Amino acid sequence: MKDFNFGHTEALHVPSLMSDEPGIEKLSAADFGKDFRWGTATAAFQVEGALADDGRGPSIWDTFTKQKGKIKNNHHAEIACDFYNRYEEDLDLVVALGFKEFRFSLSWSRILPAGTGQVNQKGIDFYNRIIDKCLALGIEPWITLYHWDLPQALEDRGGWKNRDIVDWFSEYVTRCALEFGAKVKNWIVLNEPMAVAGLGYTTGLHAPGKKGLFNFLPVVHHLALCQAEGGRILRANVDKAYIGTALSCSHVQPFSTKPRDIRAAQRADAIMNRLFIEPTLGLGYPSDVFPFLKGINKFMKPGDAEKLVFDFDFIGLQNYFRVIVRHSYFAPVLWLEEVPAKKRNVPLTAMGWEVAPDGIYEILKQFGSYKGIKEIIISENGAAFEDIFQNEEIKDTRRIQFFEDYLTHVLRAKKEGVKVGGYLAWSLLDNFEWAEGYHPRFGLVYVNYETQQRTVKDSGKWFTRFLRG
Template identity: 65%
Template sequence: MKSFDDSTETLKVLSLQAEQFRNSFVKEDFGRGFHWGTATAAYQIEGATTTHGRGASIWDSFVKRPGKIKNAHHAEQACEHYYRYEEDLEFVPALGFGAYRFSISWSRLLPEGTGKVNQEGVDFYHRIIDKCLSLGIVPWITLYHWDLPQALQDKGGWKNRDIIAWFADYADLCTREYGHKVKNWLILNEPMAVAALGYTTGQHAPGLKGLHNFLPVVHHLALCQAEGGRVVRHNVPDAFVGTTFSCSAVEPHTSSARDIRAAGRIDALMNRLFIEPSLGLGYPVDAFPFLKKIKKYLHPGDEEKLRFDFDFVGLQNYFRIVVKHSLWRPVLWAEEVKVNAPRTAMGWEIAPEGMYDILKQFGKYEGIKEIIVSENGAAFPDEIQDGAVYDPQRRDFFRDYLQNLLKAKREGVRVNGYFVWSLLDNFEWAEGYDPRFGLVHVDYATQKRTVKHSGEWFANLLRN
């Protein structure tokens, strides 16, 4: 581990970098109350998937299916964060961050999804929280980051309306256990990805395919997002509660009316589908009439149950989407256009102006009190050379996206936080271990950690 103890060597390195690469902003430009943090997810880093009473999740089952995960990778060890959390958390303040967003593994607390509590799992997250507090780190908990207990999937998972009660009980357990220590809570991580990738295209766990799955899953996720918020607010005095959405600025490929309407349909799915019901605006059927079919799954009183007055909304932005009308996609009548532009190792377009556009778009909602960028980052093919990881592309990515965030903030958008994805290289779902998003490089064979130069850049920005 590279030390950040203000040694002469470290100061020389950072001073040299400051001379070679000057930012157009400083930390103070974002305001004194701005939340600077980094983020992880339980399944992607913890490992120990069969340890100390943890039950199986849908991802434990999914990784065993041939051809689903690149290179047949799995997360049985991942970053061994279950055992190395103390070392890992020390990177957070060393890199200048004051907040740490992490998720709780539902099946580590409730191996069957409901019922008997696994005390060893409960105690593990107490240790995580206590370590954060001892280091002066403010913990932010995500209740659900995609790892549904397999026992609940066997009962239908997110297709089963009973999940509203299952999730409320799980949220109740978490908030009763940790609410006296943790005030910052996020309910769901990217529900659109759960519905689309997990239950419609089959690219993510649980690997179900078919458009018939999409609408009930969307509705149950939207109900749980609000119900989870109510549980947190009831159990945690002075809670700061939000939820997260993966959002992208959507642009029509041309100025034709058909392309504009196609972009509107994609925007309805990517950006409006979950925020508008929570604001009492209903589902965005105006732009995407297919969503009218969701009425089949609405029970009396659901319109009111969908509403919740969140303290903040977490936006997770990585790329923009350019859309054109398509004759070959009969539901969407739209498809993405791959423009000629720089891309990350995930194939995502690097479009920092998209951060500005999506913040401005969400800033227009009167019901949103505050916006936190709860994820932003980039994967590149990092390599260790002479004991270091030099990643100027990632450094430039962060600089440019932060510049656009600051531009939106200066124009009045109520954005008050930024969380880097991710603290560590990790298991990147269906892409396995090839994409590296971390500020800290992980050698998966030895589990050695090495701070990347992008991490040093953040230390320089945030500590000076």
Template identity: 60%
Template structure:
């Protein structure tokens, strides 16, 4: 099945010769083999075994079986002309207890993945932490324990030692706002903790860990390119009323500014969200300076916009999201609004920080209801979504935003955290009963675009 959606007027050359095109995945969502060859349990292995936490009580014990099928999937990346592959290291696969004894089988696996990428002419981009903390460390307090900074630095050092000779692009952590917010405040993600007493120490220790991990990489691998990825949504007030505008500003602090600003050396945005003053309880001497790192690039992950209104009953921020499904707008399977202009707005917002030298979009994509007919899957909505987002990225780039990369989320349909296997984001369809891979029309569109 082939398609030719790419018009001559819109092609990759508009983005310049040094633009990085890629696709992103995550270890927990794809690898499976959850307890194979010495791997220890992660917080997500534990969380998915609790009833009612994941749609349909599904788990990722097998997922996409990437652990056994990595060659097949990297072959697909090559077949689709995708030059860059972003994937993550499962911490408990190489350090089953989080620290201490190294699992050589785990090291060997990632060496094979990296080597096969390079053999196929695909550049590996490593994310060190994509939400799967070893369960043994969670038992010791996880990110609420200040020792997590040392645990994480040890993990980073091990990865640098084993993979740093071949991997040139590194991302320290994926979307800290999501895994601390959903995992340590709302309890919707692993480890399922709630409340400020868990959230605030996790925020501070995670931010310190990102900076410490980046410094560790810089000291061990002075020539590599180091970034970090951040989830971000364009925020708009529900109305022009002063209290809605103020609510949107507070939501923006939590969703977009909480991590990037201290890492840029600006400190936490306490003035615009006073509850963050409580972070001071977790500060130690020297933390102010230790929070900052001069990253080579910032990875932004944008999917949608959020509309926010004042809410007297929402603690701490007095703001709530107005759900997209109530606003009569086009939606993805995740219930997110299809709003490509968010890409432009977010790029303009982040490029306004003078400390940010370079931006890559390290995730962007959409889940739609995909129907496989024979061996064909014509996902027109996904193709349109990607094209429209790229148009907005190009608009920002032409206005001077220092953006030079775009990675689609994701290669194959996978385990989508608390949503289980229902939402499908892949360029490649997976039948999870048989593990049969089928390239969707969006995959063929991307292949032709990148040709």
């Protein structure tokens, strides 16, 4: 995750809907229907390690993690979870937990070390081994083409700010489609493009660490063009492909009923939720409530309005928290601020995010109202909490409660007609959590980073029971 946060906001607490009282039953996977997809997920840079092995080129995150002070405790991902060498063990865990779907991303730098041109066959072979292992175990592989790790060679040429990236990305997607399309049918083009534009090129909190609002609009437009173009390339080259893109979305609420707070919430919603879905649906950028976005017009070329459109088979929604905002005179352009969580008594995760299960219901209803969306997959949802070791087991009761509560609201939306077709828990493993380093643990499986020993947490065991009904 974790999107273009205006600060860490947490909103009003909604009590758990789950109960042990008589007459109120716990959920099971069967409640969602026999065709509902259940899986878990990882991302290449967060788990693979082996950054210099077998011909992989450097990515912007390799460079960023070497800069002092960019990552908490100066952590790096040179080993991470050693998934590069331990993928078979980890895929066995996917089966043991009871999941049938596994989402992972491809490292662009491992396939095309320079971003374009020469293909690294050892990188192709590695991902084929993962795919083959998945299929042998009866797991459906889901490939994410871009999960933030742009080749450094392309950033040196302007990265996402350079319109040429549409051609670079097209070359990469074509190569991946041709190499893996015969065996993989589930594809996600981009992971959370808003985070790339906001955190990577505006606030500088993520790689490549660029700062300046002037970067935001061209980067947004080039990401949106690539999102649609990637879909078209997959459609042309992969038979019976199931194609989507993954957007981090948060239900936005105004702090009060004052008109200026309501307008602030509308602007925040335009940025956080509408910015990448509406262009692909042919609705254009949401400048109706945020005139600043009209500035994208100077980066538009003839035909771009049509090029932004693609008919995705599904939209991946990634939800962790909701956002409460109010008007602020001290934030030019946006004119808003998040309401600090510490001023309200709300439950928080280890990331400082609010636990707000009804927020996932609200955002599902919001996206479900778009006529052009065929299906929604929850492509990420999970939480980081402090894990408690007790009698050689890992007690993470709060994470279990999190999943119960959020899934209750997913089911609520589904019963009300929202076309939700699957849920991928974030994440399979504790991993390198970007600028936060290794402290936040999202995994269903605990990773001892010194020994690389894996231990299934109580939340992982809970999922096994949940899936088996």
